[in-house]
Amino acid sequence: xxxxxxxxxxxxxxxxxxxxxxxxxxxxxxxxxxxxxxxxxxxxxxxxxxxxxxxxxxxxxxxxxxxxxxxxxxxxxxxxxxxxxxxxxxxxxxxxxxxxxxxxxxxxxxxxxxxxxxxxxxxxxxxxxx
Amino acid sequence: xxxxxxxxxxxxxxxxxxxxxxxxxxxxxxxxxxxxxxxxxxxxxxxxxxxxxxxxxxxxxxxxxxxxxxxxxxxxxxxxxxxxxxxxxxxxxxxxxxxxxxxxxxxxxxxxxxxxxxxxxxxxxxxxxxxxxxxxxxxxxxxxxxxxxxxxxxxxxxxxxxxxxxxxxxxxxxxxxxxxxxxxxxxxxxxxxxxxxxxxxxxxxxxxxxxxxxxxxxxxxxxxxxxxxxxxxxxxxxxxxxxxxxxxxxxxxxxxxxxxxxxxxxxxxxxxxxxxxxxxxxxxxxxxxxxxxxxxxxxxxxxxxxxxxxxxxxxxxxxxxxxxxxxxxxxxxxxxxxxxxxxxxxxxxxxxxxxxxxxxxxxxxxxxxxxxxxxxxxxxxxxxxxxxxxxxxxxxxxxxxxxxxxxxxxxxxxxxxxxxxxxxxxxxxxxxxxxxxxxxxxxxx
Numbered sequence: 001x002x003x004x005x006x007x008x009x010x011x012x013x014x015x016x017x018x019x020x021x022x023x024x025x026x027x028x029x030x031x032x033x034x035x036x037x038x039x040x041x042x043x044x045x046x047x048x049x050x051x052x053x054x055x056x057x058x059x060x061x062x063x064x065x066x067x068x069x070x071x072x073x074x075x076x077x078x079x080x081x082x083x084x085x086x087x088x089x090x091x092x093x094x095x096x097x098x099x100x101x102x103x104x105x106x107x108x109x110x111x112x113x114x115x116x117x118x119x120x121x122x123x124x125x126x127x128x129x130x
Numbered sequence: 131x132x133x134x135x136x137x138x139x140x141x142x143x144x145x146x147x148x149x150x151x152x153x154x155x156x157x158x159x160x161x162x163x164x165x166x167x168x169x170x171x172x173x174x175x176x177x178x179x180x181x182x183x184x185x186x187x188x189x190x191x192x193x194x195x196x197x198x199x200x201x202x203x204x205x206x207x208x209x210x211x212x213x214x215x216x217x218x219x220x221x222x223x224x225x226x227x228x229x230x231x232x233x234x235x236x237x238x239x240x241x242x243x244x245x246x247x248x249x250x251x252x253x254x255x256x257x258x259x260x261x262x263x264x265x266x267x268x269x270x271x272x273x274x275x276x277x278x279x280x281x282x283x284x285x286x287x288x289x290x291x292x293x294x295x296x297x298x299x300x301x302x303x304x305x306x307x308x309x310x311x312x313x314x315x316x317x318x319x320x321x322x323x324x325x326x327x328x329x330x331x332x333x334x335x336x337x338x339x340x341x342x343x344x345x346x347x348x349x350x351x352x353x354x355x356x357x358x359x360x361x362x363x364x365x366x367x368x369x370x371x372x373x374x375x376x377x378x379x380x381x382x383x384x385x386x387x388x389x390x391x392x393x394x395x396x397x398x399x400x401x402x403x404x405x406x407x408x409x410x411x412x413x414x415x416x417x418x419x420x421x422x423x424x425x426x427x428x429x430x431x432x433x434x435x436x437x438x439x440x441x442x443x444x445x446x447x448x449x450x451x452x453x454x455x456x457x458x459x460x461x462x463x464x465x466x467x468x469x470x471x472x473x474x475x476x477x478x479x480x481x482x483x484x485x486x487x488x489x490x491x492x493x494x495x496x497x498x499x500x501x502x503x504x505x506x507x508x509x510x511x512x513x514x515x516x517x518x519x520x521x522x523x524x525x526x527x528x529x530x531x532x533x534x535x536x537x538x539x540x541x542x543x544x545x546x547x548x549x550x551x552x553x554x555x556x557x558x559x560x561x562x563x564x565x566x567x568x569x570x571x572x573x574x575x
Contacts, residue, residue: 040417040442045281058451065442065451 001029001123004095008110009119010071015095018110023072024098027059030123032094035061038087043079044100050076052109057099059087072109074102197530198563202513202554203344203538204265204293205393205405208372209558214396214469223465232438238461239436243424245468252374252471252479253388254381255410260422261464262407262456265391266299269338269368271420271454272389272409273300276336276364277309278418278453279386283335283363284309287326291316291343292368294543300338309335319345319506319515326354330361336387340368341377344543345506345552346513348377355384371395371408373511375479376487380410387411396470397463406463417443420454482557486512489564490555496568497553502575513554515540520575522551528574534567 007015013031017024032038040060050056055067056076078101083089089097114122138146143155152158159167177185189195199207222237232239242260249258262268273286286304288297290313301311310333314325321339330337337358342348351367358365364386369379372394380388392406393399411419417440425439445452474482490512497516498505504517518525522539529536541548555564 042417060442065448067451 001033001120002095003028003030003116003120003123005116007095007116008071008113009116009122010069010113011122012069012071014069014071016071016110016113017098018072018104018107021104021107022077023074023102023104023110025068025070025072025100025102026094026098027068027090028119028123029094030126032091035059035064035066037062038090041083041087041090041099043081043084044076046076046079048076049105050074050102052106052112059090068099070102071113072102072104073106074104077101077103196533198534198559198566200537200553200555200559200567201535202346202556203552204295204370204391205399205402206372206512206554206556207399207558208394208556210396210398210470211473213473214466217469218462218465223462233436236436239424239438241465241468242422242461243426243436244472245464246424248468248471249371249408250410252371252379253369253390253408253410254374254379255385255388256381256413257416257419257423258408258410259419260424261392261460262409262421263460264403264405264407265368265389265393266293266296266407267303267456268389268391268407268409269296269366270300270303271407271456272366272368272387272411273336273338274303274454275387275409275411275415275418275420276366279415280335280362280364283333285312285331285333286310286336286338287312287314287329287334288338289314289316289321289326289340289343291319291321291345291347292338292340293344296340296368316343316345319343319508320347321349321351321354323354327357330357330363332362334361334363336364336366338366338368341383342370342373342511342513345508345515346510346554347506347508348373348511349509350378351383351385352378359384370512372479372486373483375476375481375483377511387415392460392463392467396466404460404463406460406467416440418453419443421456483511485557486555489557489559489561490514492561493553493555493559493564493567496564497571500568500572500575503571512556513552516551516553518549518551518571518575521548523548525551525571525574529570532570532574534570536567536571 007017009015009028013028015026015028038059038061042058044056050070050073052071052073054070056070057068059066059068080098083097083099246258246260250256262271286309288311304311312329314322314329316322339351341351355365367380367385367388369388369390371390371392388410390408392408397405422438423440425437427435427437429435441447443453445455490510494505494514497503502519506515523541526536526539537551537553540550540552
């Protein structure tokens with residue numbers, strides 16, 4: 001499993017790449033691996049105001065359907081339309097396959113997210129409990 | 131044995147009660163408060179099998195059992211070829227359910243897959259599911275589908291000439307969910323297009339229409355599809371499936387979701403069910419569709435194989451976020467429809483539609499000759515309304531004494547229409563029976 005140092009992570013397994021007042025959001029290597037082959041993603045609605053922890057869209061793999069939760073608050077600014085036709089990119093390159101971008105309404109929230117080291121520990125613990 | 135229908139002996143019963151730890155059968159009902167339990171049942175003495183047969187034979191030879199039927203309103207007395215019963219009675223098909231290990235039952239899945247293909251073709255739509263309960267619940271599910279497909283809109287606009295039973299099912303489904311229902315009153319028994327235009331605000335998620343509508347008026351909603359789409363909403367149609375051999379299909383009208391009562395395609399009336407809920411949609415909405423969908427694939431040896439597909443929509447995977455808590459389908463009824471459609475073929479369906487249409491026109495012409503009766507002027511496929519000079523229910527009571535059930539009095543559904551009768555014709559009604567209808571109404575007036 002790979003958890004790049006430049007990203008922040010949520011305990012529900014999303015990553016955020018924060019640049020000033022915007023952030024790209026995707027799901028982690030651990031998340032894509034747990035889901036298995038991803039076959040469908042319902043992208044969120046552009047312009048929607050969301051709060052950290054809100055379920056913003058759905059992802060389906062061959063064995064499960066799950067919600068994706070935004071790790072930060074703000075407005076959905078863009079979505080990665082490439083994924084609509086090729087959701088398997090999330091399995092192949094989880095950190096290049098962002099799902100949506102946010103205009104952050106409260107950039108300070110980023111401090112509450114996990115760094116790569118703490119996130120790796122969380123994943124190890126979850127993997128052990130299965 | 132204590133009686134013919136329960137095989138347990140006194141001894142069996144004693145043993146079973148001992149295992150559960152109660153003294154008598156009555157004790158099993160102790161959790162029901164005594165005041166809610168029946169003290170006795172107002173039933174006749176039980177009959178022996180022979181006595182029962184004799185009684186049933188008497189009932190079926192009663193003139194009332196041969197009543198000529200002109201009642202419809204969504205459920206019609208169509209002919210069902212004997213082949214339908216013969217084929218679906220094969221033991222191989224004897225379950226109404228999709229099997230719990232579905233992929234082990236390739237025959238059942240293939241039948242449902244072919245059902246989906248036939249129905250999609252007939253409706254002119256991209257996809258169909260493996261069936262729902264009946265036309266009313268299918269329409270309610272279609273409305274819910276639209277709410278999932280178009281987010282953040284909370285109103286559904288329904289033409290009040292959609293079957294009143296279906297409208298009541300839709301409102302039962304929607305009431306606890308907080309959605310708003312706006313009904314459009316029809317004008318001269320047809321959709322009031324001006325009123326609909328005014329009702330189309332930014333909160334409208336879908337517009338629900340029926341063709342032919344409850345009064346039997348056949349319409350073309352292609353213009354409405356364009357109007358509804360330009361308002362960002364979906365067009366949901368409820369149609370009479372058999373009529374699609376003659377009338378424009380939901381696909382041709384560019385509807386987004388279409389539902390229908392499959393009773394007309396090989397199901398007997400049998401006192402109200404079981405019937406068949408048909409639901410179809412454009413492919414882009416397939417993930418919002420409820421119920422089971424059978425797909426075709428290839429196994430590891432590259433042979434054709436059938437599977438239940440897109441299951442993450444369903445409750446056993448998506449849990450509380452499932453598209454619907456419908457997890458079963460009308461397997462046996464869907465099979466009847468498949469056999470019926472296969473037997474009839476494209477040309478057979480067209481032929482039966484032409485027969486129904488011609489007989490309906492004949493009935494309208496003949497009823498128009500009655501001085502005090504006004505036959506509705508709109509285009510009808512199989513059904514039409516007539517205005518009578520007297521109360522329609524009273525007239526029906528008189529006519530049924532003579533062996534003719536002349537139609538549905540509409541007062542019960544539309545309070546202002548106590549003198550209106552809805553008359554339906556099927557391919558089974560002969561010229562002599564239609565003439566009898568006219569004579570019976572003339573004499574009863």
